[in-house]
Amino acid sequence: MKDGGRRGAIRPDIAALELSGIAKVALEALDDPEVVPLWFGESDIVTPDFIREAAKRALDAGRTFYSYSRGHRPLREALAAYHRRLYGIELHPDRITVPGSTMLSVMIAGQCVLERGDEILLVSPYWPNIRTVAEILGAVPVEVRLEEGPERWRLDIGKLAAAIGPKTRAVYVNSPSNPTGWVMSREEQAAVLDLCRRHGLALISDEVYHRNLFGPEDPAPSFLELADEEEPVFVLNGFSKAWAMTGWRLGWMITPRSLAEPMAVLAECNNTGATAFAQYGGIAALTEGEPFVRAFRERCRRNRDLVVERLGGHPRVTLLPPEGAFYAFPRIEGIGDGLAFCRRAVREARVGLAAGYTFGAGNEDHIRLCFAIATERLTAALDRLSVLLDRL
Ligand SMILES: Cc1ncc(COP(=O)(O)O)c(C=O)c1O
Structure with missing residues (x-):
């Protein structure tokens, strides 16, 4: 060689x-x-200042140690309160993990569901990193393209169903969408979830643009409003897009409650938790950021x-x-x-x-x-x- x-x-x-x-x-x-x-x-x-100040205060107070790999308790409590306020839902703390960025959450969700040779359906056009995550894990991305027009991008649920084969293990959707700006309706979400339920598929829903909308609705419809707490549904989110925090590498994932322990292990082995003092910036964003x-x-x-x-x-x-x-x-x-x-x-x-x-x-x-x-x-x-x- x-x-x-x-x-x-x-x-x-x-x-x-x-x-x-x-x-x-x-x-x-x-x-x-x-x-x-x-x-x-x-x-x-x-x-914004108030977020940076909160992180600086945490740094000055000596928050420089390892944090629990699933995230500091005060941040996870603030996330539970945020979801209560925004969607009217109660999340058990065992369902919330803050491993680092949303990007990292995408990788961890992939690690949870994809084995070598498995297929994952990607609603396309999609953010390219999801395809690469599948490839890194040895899985096979299968694209299902949205219909273009006449007024908006549209999901053909029949096309998604037709792409399911014996090796399909998961579906990835991202709404509001990078790159199209498509926002999934509640009906489209219900149809996708129903499809996943009927075929025993995991669902990875990337909701990182949940606050970036142009119509009267805010936040965007979330799969959290539809799925039960034990279903194999992974809802991924983060601070980058709504609070101008792209450099902080901070995000969260909501997973089935019974996965609390494996999530702690995955969070530990991928990053050993998000940056400790950055998490205090996250709390300020959630509580004062509206x-x-x-x-x-x-x-x-x-x-x-x-x-x-x-x-x-x-x-x-x-x-x-x-x-x-x-x-x-x-x-x-x-x-x-x-x-x-x-x-x-x-x-x-x-x-x-x-x-x-x-x-x-x-x-x-x-x-x-x-x-x-x-x-x-x-x-x-x-x-x-x-x-x-x-x-x-
Ligand atoms: C759809 C989607 N998911 C996740 C991310 C990554 O977010 P983060 O900066 O929190 O890793 C991006 C960034 O562009 C994105 O477009």
């Missing part, structure tokens, strides 16, 4: 892992201040309208208005190679986008842009993008 066998010791599927179509574009121009970054899922707002959540939602709603009007109005663009999250996922006629187009957008328009192919098959002529940044910067980026589109 050319490398003296060193490479051969690594699992081939791990050695073959590739960056997503988000990172492939972004890593080339990450430090260029001229590029307006619409590629990642975050705003340009620094985490004005911020509302103001941020307003900003995103304004920006959504701007993107729909400016980008959606371009003759080459088809854009279904996002109902939630903070992304637009337009189809662009004549885009050709999407990755090449995104690289060109960086070079010529100085705008950072994500290439559609990375969100699943059938999305090659889409791009994703995040519209959570300040309206003035977004406007400048849209101006430059429309000049580029005119040149296609």
Whole structure:
């Protein structure tokens, strides 16, 4: 072996892992201040003061030790109170785990249900990391694409049912959705849960955008309102998107009550609990964060309208208005190679986008842009993008 066998010791599927179509574009121009970054899922707002102060106080009080791997009790109590207030549901503390980020919760949920060779149905277009989690675990992702239009993205439950085979073990859904902005209705949720129940499938529901909505509803419908406490339903959530805390790596998962002990072991072996002092920032977000959540939602709603009007109005663009999250996922006629187009957008328009192919098959002529940044910067980026589109 050319490398003296060193490479051969690594699992081939791990050695073959590739960056997503988000990172492939972004890593080339990450430090260029001229590029307006619409590629990642975050705003340009620094985490609010009261959250940072709470974490600083915890740090100054010496909260620098290991915390219980399923999360500090005060944070888990604050999460129980948050769910009571938001959804009117009572969660037993054994169901709440704070292992670290939502990303980590996705990995742990995958570890709970997927064995090598199992299939997991991914409602697509999807956030690319869920596909990679399945691949890392040796499972097989099977995509079931939402129907596009005429007014909104729509789940065809018959299509989902038809994709279930003897190896299917789980379904992953993410609503409000990255990248489409689709928000699942309660009826769609009930139909998916019913399907999972009939086929004995686990359900992984990624609800990290639960507060990022543009209609009158808040929060988004949750599977927590439908599922019993012992069903194999994993509801994943986190602080990144609603409270501008992407760098904190803090999130939570709600799991069947009888899994409390395995969850403690998985949380311990993946991370040994979330960063101790960050958890106090999380408590402040949950207890004092409502004005911020509302103001941020307003900003995103304004920006959504701007993107729909400016980008959606371009003759080459088809854009279904996002109902939630903070992304637009337009189809662009004549885009050709999407990755090449995104690289060109960086070079010529100085705008950072994500290439559609990375969100699943059938999305090659889409791009994703995040519209959570300040309206003035977004406007400048849209101006430059429309000049580029005119040149296609
Ligand atoms: C659907 C979805 N789930 C999870 C995450 C990760 O969230 P966190 O920052 O809490 O790891 C993201 C981030 O973009 C996301 O879009």
